[in-house]
Amino acid sequence: MKEDLLKYLVCPDCRTPLALSSVLKTEGEEIMEGSLGCPRCSVSFPVRGGVPRILAGNEYRLKEETKNRFAFSWKKFSDIYEDPKDFLDWIHPKTRDFFKDRVVLDAGCGSGQHAVFASEFGAREVVAFDLSPAVDVAFRHSRTKDNVHVVQADMYRLPFKSDYDFLYCIGVLQHLPDTKEGFRRLRSLLKPGGWMSVWVYGYEGAWFIRRIVDPARKFVMSRLPLPAILSLSFLLTAILYFLAKVVYGPLSRFRPAKHLSRRLPLGDYLSYMSAFNFTYLFNCVFDQLIAPITQYFKEEEVRGWFENAGLKDIGLTRRNNISWRATGRNPG
Ligand SMILES: C[S@@+](CC[C@H](N)C(=O)[O-])C[C@H]1O[C@@H](n2cnc3c(N)ncnc32)[C@H](O)[C@@H]1O
Structure with missing residues (x-):
């Protein structure tokens, strides 16, 4: 974890900025072992293997299975990506240029390769988080990038300030027990004028x-x-x-x-x-x-998440006839 990340982190319960409470081991700029604390609630979160683990609380059915199964998958398939073709297709119509100088959140980052692409496309900073120990793979992939940060965190208990110009969530919402709630929480992290893009499995055609x-x-x-x-x-x-x-x-x-x-x-x-x-x-x-939980969504459901969240300039397109990709802007 680079100390720079602190400017984006808050206590998931009371939203007070987190502070470093101890540093036990560093490697160059990275704090590899240590802890973060909330000065208000006095809770503490470990930094292990270079990644802050901000996880306690909010248990839901099949959460542990989700965590373990995706961790197994990402450790098995850690090096599959060569080029950003699929990433750009998932976030279409956003392009490489769209990332320039934006602060970006990768929600449910898996192996972290998309966060690396975002950094290479010129994002100012990228914060990537995932529930599972896939974050260890993400940390390894992004270590050479000064502007990429990786956090282990849960979509339902987000430890981030509302600071993002662009937030994308690819293939994650369908694995949550309450998708609308996950969407609502993510949306709350957008800056005024910030954009959000999601890709989910579709009901139609599948x-x-x-x-x-x-x-x-x-x-x-x-x-x-x-x-x-x-x-x-x-x-x-x-x-x-x-x-x-x-x-x-x-x-x-x-x-x-x-x-x-x-x-x-x-x-x-x-x-x-x-x-x-x-x-x-x-x-x-x-x-x-x-995946222990998988859901398939109709077009009107996906559109409804964006509309009910007050997002504007909504764009929704079908992908390969079996899934939906959608984007919308926080009018502020
Ligand atoms: C199909 S993978 C997609 C990963 C990545 N976005 C990609 O496109 O390569 C789904 C990811 O969602 C993560 N996930 C599932 N539930 C989550 C939650 N409650 N909070 C954060 N991440 C979660 C899993 O750990 C897994 O890495």
Whole structure:
């Protein structure tokens, strides 16, 4: 943790700025071991492995499973990203240039690679947080970036000031028990004029996932140990990868047959994924199968979160026919 991060941190309960209470080990600019405290409530939060862990309180059903399963996933798939193509597609219509000089929050950062991209696109500072020990991977990925900070924190108990020009939350809200509440809490961190972008699983167009994949996740995968799910995901990925490369990809690129690829199950998605490598698809399949909580949202629900939160200039687009990406601005 760089000392600079303190300017963004508050006590998740009383919102008093947190202070450093002890520094036990440093490496260059990074405080590797120590603690932070709230001068008002006298609670203390450890800094371990270079990351502040601001976690206590707010237990919910399946929270521990969510934490452990995503930690396993990110440790297994820590180095899958090579370029920001998918990141930019998730936050479309925002572009690289949009990051210039903005203070950015990556909510539910997973491996932290998006925070690194944000920094490379010219963000002034990036704060990335996640519930799970994936933050250790995020810390490792972002260590060389002076303006990226990583925190272990819970969406329902955010230890941040309302300081953000741009906040994005990719693939996280669908794994919360109360999505509206998670959205509301995130939205409260926007500066006047600040933008928020989210990407979530869609209800529309995803019948194959909802009817076939999701029941398997709920009734079979939730009972299996993670290494067994990993093996099953490998087999499933091998089939999907073959179909993507040999059937969907070529069909979608061959103009007269393009409409045919779109009519096949997961047509747009597998055509899009035909451009990615095996490991990337493997990670997506595994994540889909391990999450203890997964929800699918209709267009009007997603729009409703933005409208009810008073956001303006709302833009909502369908992605690969099975998910929604949306953005909106805090009018202040
Ligand atoms: C599918 S991953 C997406 C990670 C990253 N945004 C990306 O696109 O690569 C979902 C992430 O949400 C995190 N998560 C789930 N519940 C959370 C919560 N209550 N607070 C913060 N993060 C949470 C998980 O730990 C996991 O890393």
